[in-house]
Amino acid sequence: MYQCQHFSLHELLPRVVYQQRGEKGWALLDERLLVTLDRLRKRYGSITVNNWLWGGEREWSGLRTPDSPFYSRYSQHSFGRAADCLFGAVTVDEVREDILTRLDEPVYQYIQSVEMGVSWLHFDVRNGCRVETYWP
Template identity: 35%
Template sequence: MALKQRVAVPLAPSFIFQELVPKATFELFKDSPLFLINCFDARALRMLQKLREKFGPCTVNNWYWGGANQYRGYRPLDCTIGAKRSQHKLGKGFDCSFKNYTAQQVRDYVLAHPEEFPDITAIEGLVSWFHFDVRTPTWTGIKVFNP
């Protein structure tokens, strides 16, 4: 399968794998898209799809189109970007930028309407992107944490 071929993501059909994994991970497993789906928690993919449906154009990684971002979705265990025990490394977290909404607008909406995003358990505040994850919580509701 050629790198420039779009490989759709089950559970998040408006995304392609190239948007969600780093270039090296995609290159390694581009002939095995079923392996790529196993990099993710299904709840995280469903919430990512719901966010795009609600807020419109959304960017996670953009390396496929010549951009610099490749670690805003899945991160390999040896990735030095972000926290040592990041939810990204478990396929449970995403960093999103929306074309028509600021990160704060999305945070405010998700916090005000948690029933629309039942699997989101944590979001990051005080950053210019919208980070969410679906970690197993020890709390009720959506926790906002700061870097």
């Protein structure tokens, strides 16, 4: 089982899921998502996904369950295959540009889709044709 080196599980799960499943919660997240998060962290430095444990507002930026105000049945977030990332050292536009122009680099190996025009990096590891972009 892959567990992130650079992210704690509570950064990727909502509060209730983390409380109910504990470390078993890793199994709810796609391995390709977790590998890619670690690779992005190594390349770009600090990344925020969820921060609810530290009193932040972000609880639904990794896995989403039906009790989320942002829940959508067919969102990749609902299957543990998507994350919304904020970067500390670079802008999200820089990261998106890098992904879309350097798709062949190993760091981006599993990224299948990127959301455009938003102030965070949404990427996911869906079964798709690299790389799908979409607007909100």
